Amino acid sequence: MPLPEEPFETGLLFTPRVDRYGQIPVRTNRYSVSIRLIGKRVRVILHASHLVTYDQNVDVARHERLIAKGAVRLEMDHYLEVLVRKPGAFPGSTALEQARSAGKFTPVHDAWWAQAMKIHGERDGTRVLIEVLLLGRHMTHEHVAAGLAAALRAGAMTADAVALEVRKAAQAETEPTLDARPLGQLPATVTSLHEWRLAHLPPDTRPLPSVSHYDQLVRRRRTSGSGHSEGEAQ
Numbered sequence: 001m002p003l004p005e006e007p008f009e010t011g012l013l014f015t016p017r018v019d020r021y022g023q024i025p026v027r028t029n030r031y032s033v034s035i036r037l038i039g040k041r042v043r044v045i046l047h048a049s050h051l052v053t054y055d056q057n058v059d060v061a062r063h064e065r066l067i068a069k070g071a072v073r074l075e076m077d078h079y080l081e082v083l084v085r086k087p088g089a090f091p092g093s094t095a096l097e098q099a100r101s102a103g104k105f106t107p108v109h110d111a112w113w114a115q116a117m118k119i120h121g122e123r124d125g126t127r128v129l130i131e132v133l134l135l136g137r138h139m140t141h142e143h144v145a146a147g148l149a150a151a152l153r154a155g156a157m158t159a160d161a162v163a164l165e166v167r168k169a170a171q172a173e174t175e176p177t178l179d180a181r182p183l184g185q186l187p188a189t190v191t192s193l194h195e196w197r198l199a200h201l202p203p204d205t206r207p208l209p210s211v212s213h214y215d216q217l218v219r220r221r222r223t224s225g226s227g228h229s230e231g232e233a234q
Contacts, residue, residue, distance in 0.1 A: 011045035011052075018042060022078055026051060028069040032078045032095070033061045074098055076105070080134055087126035104141065112148045116157040131159040135166055143169045 016024040022035040026044055033042065033053050043054040046065065053061040063073050076095040083090045090096060099105040109129070117125030136144050147166030156162070 009045065011047045014044040014046060015041055016044060023072070023074075024053065029066040030072045031061070031063045031066075032074040034078050035082055076133070077136065080130055084127060084130050084134075087123050087130060090126050090130065106145055108145050108148050108152065112152045112157070112162075115152060115155075119157045125157075128157070128159050132162045135159075135163055139166050139170060143173070 014026055016026060018024055018033055018037045018040055020038055022038055023030045023032050024042060024044065026046060031051065031053070037055060037060065040055065042060070043056075045052045045054070048065070050065050051063055052059060053063075061075065061078070063075070066073055072094070074095040076093075076099040079093070079095055083093070096105060112132075113125065113129045116128050119125065120128060132144070132148065135147075143166050144162075146169040147162045147164075150165040150169070151157070151162045154161070156165075
């Protein structure tokens with residue numbers, strides 16, 4: 001007999017409710033999901049080494065399975081919307097600590113963050129960093145790290161500058177290039193939008209302006225002024 005077209009599901013099914021901290025209980029441990037799911041009941045498939053969380057039929061979270069009892073695994077991305085509004089909670093958060101341990105928050109992130117806080121202040125600098133981290137939802141981690149490194153070398157401590165460098169890093173990976181250096185070592189080429197627009201303007205073929213008409217106005221003004229003076233003298 002032929003094998004079935006759909007693979008047989010071997011994981012255990014759970015349907016926990018998301019608590020007010022954006023976490024779900026599975027066996028003796030807790031795992032984070034997006035805070036937008038707080039109060040909702042989700043479907044969890046627990047496998048031997050990982051678990052997958054579904055909101056209806058949409059995959060919303062994946063975690064490595066915890067072995068120890070009473071442990072918590074948090075994904076920093078699940079809390080970014082809250083941290084943008086409350087950036088003071090970010091530095092000491094468990095999610096940040098686990099992201100560092102997992103290598104998702106690299107020394108490049110820390111260096112750019114420290115420089116951003118020097119320029120914008122601790123609160124606003126942290127908020128700008130969180131805006132950069134939100135780029136990871138539609139860009140790869142490697143490209144975001146490369147964008148941070150390029151912006152740091154150029155002294156560009158804004159989320160827009162990092163986003164530009166991230167897109168350039170992604171584009172450089174898809175287009176052929178002779179530069180074989182890693183993305184994080186590419187030279188900083190941050191360009192302002194105004195300079196980019198000036199560089200892409202079409203050539204101006206109009207003749208240079210003339211001031212001859214204005215010279216005629218000056219002569220007329222002098223003539224009328226001298227006539228007025230002669231009338232007063234008479």
